[in-house]
Amino acid sequence: MIERAYSLGIQAGLAVWCEDEAGPFQVIPHSGRSWQPLEQPTTQPHEYVRGGTTKILTLFHPATGQVRVRPAANGTNAVLHGWLKETLAAIVAALPVSAAPRAPAATRALWEAWQQDLAVPFTLPEQLPPLRILLVWDNLAGHRTPEMVLWLCRQGIMPLYTPLGGSWLNMAESIQRLLKRRALDGQQPQSPAEIGAWFEQTAQSWNRQPTPFVWNGKRRQRRRRHIGDGHPIGGSAALTRHALPRSSTSRQEYRNPCQMTH
Numbered sequence: 001m002i003e004r005a006y007s008l009g010i011q012a013g014l015a016v017w018c019e020d021e022a023g024p025f026q027v028i029p030h031s032g033r034s035w036q037p038l039e040q041p042t043t044q045p046h047e048y049v050r051g052g053t054t055k056i057l058t059l060f061h062p063a064t065g066q067v068r069v070r071p072a073a074n075g076t077n078a079v080l081h082g083w084l085k086e087t088l089a090a091i092v093a094a095l096p097v098s099a100a101p102r103a104p105a106a107t108r109a110l111w112e113a114w115q116q117d118l119a120v121p122f123t124l125p126e127q128l129p130p131l132r133i134l135l136v137w138d139n140l141a142g143h144r145t146p147e148m149v150l151w152l153c154r155q156g157i158m159p160l161y162t163p164l165g166g167s168w169l170n171m172a173e174s175i176q177r178l179l180k181r182r183a184l185d186g187q188q189p190q191s192p193a194e195i196g197a198w199f200e201q202t203a204q205s206w207n208r209q210p211t212p213f214v215w216n217g218k219r220r221q222r223r224r225r226h227i228g229d230g231h232p233i234g235g236s237a238a239l240t241r242h243a244l245p246r247s248s249t250s251r252q253e254y255r256n257p258c259q260m261t262h
Contacts, residue, residue, distance in 0.1 A: 001117065002160050002169045005134045006215035010063055012110075015095060018060045018172035019084065019137040021075040022180065024053035025195050054192035056179070056199050057083055059091075060172040065210030067175050069203045071196025077142045085151060088133070092155050095132055102130060114158050125153050132156035136170055139163060171213050179203060 009016040055075045059068040070083045102110070108124070110131050115121040122144075135152065137143055139161040152159055162169045183198040 002136055002162060003215065005136065005160055009134050014131060014134050016062060016134045016136065018062065018170050019135060020058050020170055020172035020176060021055050022058060022176040023055040025184065026053050027189050027192060027195065052192040054195045058172050058176055059087055060175045062171045062213040065212045066207055067203050069199055071199060073192065077145065080142065081148050088155060088157060092132055098130060111158060114160065122149060125150060128153065129156045131158055135159050136162065138170065174213065
């Protein structure tokens with residue numbers, strides 16, 4: 001179902017968005033590359049201090065590469081649902097309106113088509129608006145609350161749940177891995193707020209020149225490497241058509257320290 005959404009959702013005139021919560025990320029030194037002057041390696045404290053954590057709420061649009069993030073102290077329903085409603089409502093409002101509205105029976109048939117082959121489909125409301133968005137997210141209890149599901153349906157959003165152990169189906173996993181590496185690798189945050197600010201700055205920088213993600217098919221297909229196959233992105237079955245740059249270590253005035261010093 002989710003693979004079909006990635007491959008056929010756009011052809012059907014539907015926007016496909018992915019949602020996930022990354023973290024929690026601790027206020028501790030994070031391993032990874034960092035630029036340091038020659039002969040001045042980075043140092044990190046040997047004490048383990050609990051400085052708090054933060055989570056990163058994420059909405060990702062693979063077709064354009066655009067990402068929306070929100071730092072949060074926790075991912076409770078009150079926090080997550082409030083942010084999702086605000087953000088998704090703005091996304092729906094920005095979508096173009098179809099010039100040829102469907103008949104109610106055709107509209108319901110389109111909604112029901114995205115419940116085919118589900119073991120336990122949820123009951124659709126009697127009155128359904130035109131289907132606008134397919135939302136891929138985890139199969140968590142908080143994502144299945146009647147209040148949230150009904151709100152999504154009223155906005156024209158069909159939730160698609162990844163199965164247990166199927167996080168690789170959610171392309172938000174890949175963008176979160178990229179953001180985490182760019183925001184935290186080699187850094188030593190001093191507070192949860194600083195972690196959140198770094199993620200927001202990284203997402204803003206990414207959105208200036210976003211890279212679209214493409215669904216890479218089943219696992220046996222991802223293992224086949226041919227010229228023109230694209231560049232797989234860790235975290236899910238996503239790929240990009242061109243390689244994403246990594247930080248270089250070729251500058252003469254800087255080097256990447258290999259070991260921590262205390």
